[in-house]
Amino acid sequence: MADSEVVFRVSRYRPESGGRPTFQEYRIPYRSDMVVLDGLNYIKDHLDPTLTFRWSCRMGICGSCGADVNGRPRLTCGTYIRDMRKGAVTVEPLSNFPILKDLVVDFDDFLDKLASVRPYIVRKDWGDLSKEYTQYPEDVDAYRQQSLCINCMLCYAACPVFGASPEFVGPAASALALRYIRDTRDDGAAERLARLNTKTGIWECTFVGECSVVCPKEVDPAAAIQTLKFLATTRHMRRLLMPGSASR
Amino acid sequence: MTVHEYPARRRRVWWLRNRRYLAFQLREAGGVVCALYGLILLNMLIQLRDGESAYAAFLNLLRTPPMLYLNVVLFALVLWHALTWFMLIGKAQPIQFTREPLPWKVVFGINVLLWIGVSGAVVYLIFGGM
Ligand code: SF4
Numbered sequence: 001m002a003d004s005e006v007v008f009r010v011s012r013y014r015p016e017s018g019g020r021p022t023f024q025e026y027r028i029p030y031r032s033d034m035v036v037l038d039g040l041n042y043i044k045d046h047l048d049p050t051l052t053f054r055w056s057c058r059m060g061i062c063g064s065c066g067a068d069v070n071g072r073p074r075l076t077c078g079t080y081i082r083d084m085r086k087g088a089v090t091v092e093p094l095s096n097f098p099i100l101k102d103l104v105v106d107f108d109d110f111l112d113k114l115a116s117v118r119p120y121i122v123r124k125d126w127g128d129l130s131k132e133y134t135q136y137p138e139d140v141d142a143y144r145q146q147s148l149c150i151n152c153m154l155c156y157a158a159c160p161v162f163g164a165s166p167e168f169v170g171p172a173a174s175a176l177a178l179r180y181i182r183d184t185r186d187d188g189a190a191e192r193l194a195r196l197n198t199k200t201g202i203w204e205c206t207f208v209g210e211c212s213v214v215c216p217k218e219v220d221p222a223a224a225i226q227t228l229k230f231l232a233t234t235r236h237m238r239r240l241l242m243p244g245s246a247s248r
Numbered sequence: 249m250t251v252h253e254y255p256a257r258r259r260r261v262w263w264l265r266n267r268r269y270l271a272f273q274l275r276e277a278g279g280v281v282c283a284l285y286g287l288i289l290l291n292m293l294i295q296l297r298d299g300e301s302a303y304a305a306f307l308n309l310l311r312t313p314p315m316l317y318l319n320v321v322l323f324a325l326v327l328w329h330a331l332t333w334f335m336l337i338g339k340a341q342p343i344q345f346t347r348e349p350l351p352w353k354v355v356f357g358i359n360v361l362l363w364i365g366v367s368g369a370v371v372y373l374i375f376g377g378m
């Protein structure tokens with residue numbers, strides 16, 4: 001049973017009319033077990049069906065419900081209203097992305113960046129596909145952390161470098177590149193590092209570190225980028241000193 | 249119907265949005281200040297080359313209160329720059345000496361101790377014989 005009310009200040013952007021996004025306030029019944037996404041759904045179902053936002057799984061898996069909640073990028077399905085500071089809950093679209101409507105941002109650019117690092121197993125030769133490619137638990141441990149990424153893009157919204165230089169490949173794409181580079185079944189390290197070892201790749205990162213703070217899956221993309229810098233540098237040095245050396 | 253996409257915008261004064269952003273901006277400012285320190289030291293060498301009176305005048309300038317205050321601020325920023333980088337070393341450990349990554353605080357502590365040791369050695373080398 002609802003015991004009180006909470007005010008939601010939600011950013012609205014109407015693509016038909018253009019203009020600047022504006023805030024609209026809604027009062028909704030509050031229960032202590034509500035997450036921000038419940039509040040948005042209450043608004044959509046009972047107060048204003050025109051409010052537009054993305055969501056799907058409601059359990060921190062699909063990565064689609066990200067928004068800036070009280071100024072910080074969060075998954076709205078994983079953010080309890082009771083944990084917000086007292087007063088209104090302000091919900092805005094993720095920073096640093098173009099807005100399509102209300103809380104829905106355009107992430108085509110992110111998908112292109114993701115594709116550019118080939119986030120899948122690349123092999124020179126697939127050989128006998130009926131054979132198993134064995135991995136030991138420690139092989140999986142090497143990339144488990146980065147493999148937890150759900151492509152929610154909170155890290156991009158938190159990254160001021162991406163905000164200033166949108167061509168920066170960004171945290172999640174880098175973390176996923178490392179995930180596959182560390183996979184013992186993969187042969188694509190050279191291609192990925194060729195993309196990342198550039199001005200718009202990992203070297204754009206100045207280690208602000210906020211991507212790792214906001215990441216809901218503890219992927220730690222900031223650390224992944226520093227590791228990639230190290231890999232790219234050692235690789236470059238090896239090439240200089242020992243031409244024709246191993247690729248990994 | 250034309251549909252307008254609202255362009256991506258980085259928030260203005262983003263670095264005041266939380267303490268971590270501000271800490272980062274101060275760390276970057278500390279980098280600029282390190283370069284500034286380098287210029288002051290270079291200038292000191294130039295004054296030294298220009299003779300004793302030029303060098304003494306420069307030292308007197310450095311002793312005036314505005315320069316002292318400025319130096320305190322610059323020194324604080326340089327310290328902040330060094331300390332925050334030491335904090336980051338442990339957060340990104342491309343080389344792992346142990347099976348599990350060491351907690352960043354341990355790496356920070358080791359680096360600070362090394363730093364104090366090396367600084368002590370340098371101070372001893374310069375002033376030890378006095
Ligand atoms: S690295 Fe974390 S914050 Fe970034 S997209 Fe993946 S899960 Fe989301």
Ligand code: FES
Binds near residue numbers: 062063
């Ligand atoms: S709705 Fe799927 S992560 Fe929030």
